[in-house]
Amino acid sequence: VQLQASGGGLVQAGGSLRLSCAASGRTFSGYAMGWFRQAPGKEREFIAAISRSKGNTYYADSVKGRFTISRDNAKNTVYLQMISLKPEDTAVYYCAADLRSSSVTYSTRIYEYDYWGQGTLVTVSS
Numbered sequence: 736v737q738l739q740a741s742g743g744g745l746v747q748a749g750g751s752l753r754l755s756c757a758a759s760g761r762t763f764s765g766y767a768m769g770w771f772r773q774a775p776g777k778e779r780e781f782i783a784a785i786s787r788s789k790g791n792t793y794y795a796d797s798v799k800g801r802f803t804i805s806r807d808n809a810k811n812t813v814y815l816q817m818i819s820l821k822p823e824d825t826a827v828y829y830c831a832a833d834l835r836s837s838s839v840t841y842s843t844r845i846y847e848y849d850y851w852g853q854g855t856l857v858t859v860s861s
Contacts, residue, residue, distance in 0.1 A: 739758075
């Protein structure tokens with residue numbers, strides 16, 4: 736599985752961005768997807784996940800109500816819509832594929848993800 740994240744950039748606080756992650760190499764509908772982020776000097780943290788079918792989602796408390804994960808299996812792409820961005824959202828954002836979850840579940844654990852994209856930088860200015 737190859738994952739290519741895009742859509743990062745510089746935005747002012749309160750602004751919005753939509754990240755995309757295009758997948759290839761394996762049937763996209765066969766794995767759950769997640770988004771993680773890593774801020775400078777901090778560990779990588781879970782942000783959001785979506786199951787491979789049914790569209791079940793889960794969010795970290797820090798982004799709940801502001802971020803929305805979605806997927807388009809026909810386009811082999813997962814999205815992360817981010818609104819009301821805050822300076823503390825500044826980080827490199829990574830998409831990842833989880834091949835082991837069932838069709839309706841997902842993981843929040845970094846070590847349970849099998850493939851990772853290269854990351855896209857989001858910078859939120861105050």
